[in-house]
Amino acid sequence: MKKVALIIAIIFISCLGQVVRAQESKAKNPVIFADVPDMSMIRVGKNYYMSSTTMHMSPGVPIMKSNDLVNWQMLGYVYDTLANIPSLNLTDGKGTYGRGSWASCIKYHKGLYYVTTFAQTTGKTHIYTTKNIEKGPWKAVSFAPSLHDHSLFFDDDGKVYMIYGNGKIKIIELNTGVSGIKKDGLDQTIIENASDPAGTNIMLGAEGSQVFKVNGKYYLFNIAWPRGGMRTVIIHRADKITGPWEGRVALQDLGVAQGGLIDTPDGRWFAYLFRDFGGVGRIPYLLPVRWEDGWPVLGENGKVPETLDLPTSKGLIPGIVQSDEFTRKKGDASLPLVWQWNHNPDNRLWSVTERKGFLRLKTGRIDTSFVLARNTLTQRTIGPESSGVTLLDISNMQQGDFAGLGLLQKNYGLVGVKVVKGSKSIVMVSANTGKPIEIEQIPLQQNTVYLRAECDFRNRADIAHFFYSLDGKLWRSIGEPLKMPYTIPHFMGYRFGLFNYATQQIGGYADFDYFRISDTISSTR
Structure with a gap:
């Protein structure tokens, strides 16, 4: 009797496993x-x-x-x-x-x-x-x-x-x-x-x-x-x-x-x-x-x-979004197809060849905010969760310049480096209220900084968190969580954006070593 029960249990477990595998081999919505x-x-x-x-x-x-x-x-x-x-x-x-x-x-x-x-x-x-x-x-x-x-x-x-x-x-x-x-x-x-x-x-x-x-x-x-x-x-x-x-x-x-x-x-x-x-x-x-x-x-x-x-889906990376080390071989396109500019770019003010292995964003006019700045380079965020990381070299930024990593929509959020009165600071800005507010500022004593933005779309949480690191190993949270509503004025899902704009004088530039996207976020904040 025990043997019969054991055989039945084995058959049941085997059938259950086949059902699970069959489900796993099917595509899932949303595709x-x-x-x-x-x-x-x-x-x-x-x-x-x-x-x-x-x-x-x-x-x-x-x-x-x-x-x-x-x-x-x-x-x-x-x-x-x-x-x-x-x-x-x-x-x-x-x-x-x-x-x-x-x-x-x-x-x-x-x-x-x-x-x-x-x-x-x-x-x-x-x-x-x-x-x-x-x-x-x-x-x-x-x-x-x-x-x-x-x-x-x-x-x-x-x-x-x-x-x-x-x-x-x-x-x-x-x-x-x-x-x-x-x-x-x-x-x-x-x-x-x-x-x-x-x-x-x-x-x-x-x-x-x-x-x-x-x-x-x-x-x-x-x-x-x-x-x-x-x-x-x-x-x-x-x-x-x-x-x-x-x-x-x-x-x-x-x-x-x-x-x-x-x-x-x-x-x-x-x-x-x-x-x-x-x-x-x-x-x-x-x-x-x-x-x-x-x-x-x-x-x-x-x-x-x-x-x-x-x-079944093989994932959205690299079909819909992908990381970019900004290294280009002869014959490569200047930018992979996943990238789009926030509006028509000024092609005089960006380069992936002036410094090998870097995206250079140069300032050419005075702007007052992230959404008004030209030449912001973007690609989609993805669900149910995603993160974007970049390494920013700020050595050649000038007085009033602001460069970094943002999440672009009307109610945007960003983490970047701002140059004010000769001093450099890591800054988190939130437009949660519809207007940009500087939430936190941390003095920066070096010319490189790692920046990360994480998006949680699970169960329509629509929450983002921002981080920085001085060495790429120890990460610290900065600012406050960003609520990410879908707003009609922009009529688009949130996008990762690499940006650099001047608020006082033109001629500076920021160098981005890479942009790396992942379909996971950290387990701790």
């Missing part, structure tokens, strides 16, 4: 725990390509590639500079935080890749094309007006459209060269109020249009936000692109919404959507899709699943 909003996605053969939004950042509209829908790597950007104007250059007292280029659309048609976007900052719709999405180059054209949250669509009859709008959804026909609006082409409203399926008390009208054609029917994805409710996926379908369109609520769970459809080479379907997740930003989810009576049915019993029948 990318980082700020990758407004995704648009295509499959060409076995490869998936995705564009996303980075708004005021430069370069802009990132392009990513995956072979499994879970593990993504950066391929490049469709532009280095959206436009050379004061608001994008962060000059003349102007900036474009929270604006720049918004939701993009990626398509592949007759050997050409198309990425389109729009910008309130320029008042235009921008179209970029290339024959080689992995290497470029991209050709750019633009036209007025700026078509809000548009979806580029190539129909089977050769006609090309953009479907766009907020609440009221419109369609406009483009010329055959896809370079502008077709004169006397189709231009009409196709859905008077696309929010209707979600009710009458709507806080955010239907937007984020993405259009697909499956088995002869047209499907339009939108997001709406009922007041007192959550972000909601609405799908309309029609037999003709001009309608009539019938709509229904497709998903109301966890606020996961805005995106579209993607199929796999083996015939499965998924919906790609994103979720507002506090300080880390807007994070992508995947949902299985089955077809029922000609409608795509999203999720599992109307819910967002925790696991997916897809390969």
Whole structure:
């Protein structure tokens, strides 16, 4: 009897282990725990390509590639500079935080890749094309007006459209060269109020249009936000692109919404959507899709699943973010693709070659705060937790200079070195209240200092802590914890940022030996 019980126990433990291993081998939601909003996605053969939004950042509209829908790597950007104007250059007292280029659309048609976007900052719709999405180059054209949250669509009859709008959804026909609006082409409203399926008390009208054609029917994805409710996926379908369109609520769970459809080479379907997740930003989810009576049915019993029948994630480092020692071999790009400037940079004032193995940030004008300073070099924070570390050489900073490591958003925080009346101090600044306040200052008697910022996004804690070290071994906390809210004025998840700006005189510079990112944080404070 004991032997039978032992055998049963062994079988039970073995089966339990198999279940656990099976769960561990599956992908988990969110598939990318980082700020990758407004995704648009295509499959060409076995490869998936995705564009996303980075708004005021430069370069802009990132392009990513995956072979499994879970593990993504950066391929490049469709532009280095959206436009050379004061608001994008962060000059003349102007900036474009929270604006720049918004939701993009990626398509592949007759050997050409198309990425389109729009910008309130320029008042235009921008179209970029290339024959080689992995290497470029991209050709750019633009036209007025700026078509809000548009979806580029190539129909089977050769006609090309953009479907766009907020609440009221419109369609406009483009010329055959896809370079502008077709004169006397189709231009009409196709859905008077696309929010209707979600009710009458709507806080955010239907937007984020993405259009697909499956088995002869047209499907339009939108997001709406009922007041007192959550972000909601609405799908309309029609037999003709001009309608009539019938709509229904497709998903109301966890606020996961805005995106579209993607199929796999083996015939499965998924919906790609994103979720507002506090300080880390807007994070992508995947949902299985089955077809029922000609409608795509999203999720599992109307819910967002925790696991997916897809390969497990290998992590976001180095696909989405990565460390940088600032060493460059011949032929290397000046900066890896994970880096973006907070606005268009002044390329005269930074270098990775003037001092081998260092990023040099030089001052060229007077600024008054971290968010107004040009040439802040950034990359995403990642969840559920992450840390960034740098070694800063301050030997050539001048009176009034301030350099260091920040977490960029409207309510930012940073740790750095400030030069005041010939003395150097390690300073922690917090904009928790919406205004920057110097929380702590510690005298510094040497020319190098290690700086670290740690972010905890677990269970939406959205808390950051800052540290410094004089030798890279003994770390000390500085200042106070930073609460990291997602604010609309910046409309972006928090980013690590390396910065240096002058407040009194120009001509100084700071050297950063490296930036190292990790998906863990220290266990002690």
